[in-house]
Amino acid sequence: MANNESKPRKDLDESCVFCLIAHNRDEVTTVIKQDQELVCFSDIYPAAPHHYLVVPREHILSCRSLNRRNIDLVERMAKFGKEVLCEQGITDLKDVRLGFHQPPFISVDHLHLHVLAPASQISSYMEYKFTPGTDRFISEEFLRKRLGKVSSPAIKKF
Ligand SMILES: [Zn+2]
Numbered sequence: 001m002a003n004n005e006s007k008p009r010k011d012l013d014e015s016c017v018f019c020l021i022a023h024n025r026d027e028v029t030t031v032i033k034q035d036q037e038l039v040c041f042s043d044i045y046p047a048a049p050h051h052y053l054v055v056p057r058e059h060i061l062s063c064r065s066l067n068r069r070n071i072d073l074v075e076r077m078a079k080f081g082k083e084v085l086c087e088q089g090i091t092d093l094k095d096v097r098l099g100f101h102q103p104p105f106i107s108v109d110h111l112h113l114h115v116l117a118p119a120s121q122i123s124s125y126m127e128y129k130f131t132p133g134t135d136r137f138i139s140e141e142f143l144r145k146r147l148g149k150v151s152s153p154a155i156k157k158f
């Protein structure tokens with residue numbers, strides 16, 4: 001109980017690059033926007049003129065780790081991504097694509113929302129990675145609907 005320092009922090013995985021970015025411990029990546037819960041930065045392999053990633057500071061593996069209690073989180077991530085787009089000068093919020101990769105098609109094992117704009121300018125050779133409704137990629141909307149059907153694990157009962 002006394003030795004708090006040796007206790008690994010539950011929300012930070014030292015070997016995870018997105019955790020390091022989310023805790024401002026990565027010197028290479030520029031954080032574009034952040035709040036208490038979320039952090040946004042540019043994708044290192046942009047597939048569109050604007051391509052950002054929104055991650056929670058907490059180390060959550062992927063969209064498969066979420067349940068219905070996390071619908072709000074997904075919603076906040078999407079809102080955050082749209083705010084960044086507006087701040088970056090995107091005015092047509094219909095021509096955007098927001099979504100998640102699904103395991104095993106994830107590059108970093110830390111939940112991240114891809115935010116791309118304009119969607120009509122997603123490069124054709126990278127389009128397959130960001131096509132909604134495939135095994136690889138799902139829209140944030142689709143994820144929220146799917147989570148509505150995933151009951152939360154009954155670990156804690158108050
Ligand atoms: Zn992480």
Ligand SMILES: [Zn+2]
Binds near residue numbers: 101107108112114
């Ligand atoms: Zn991804």
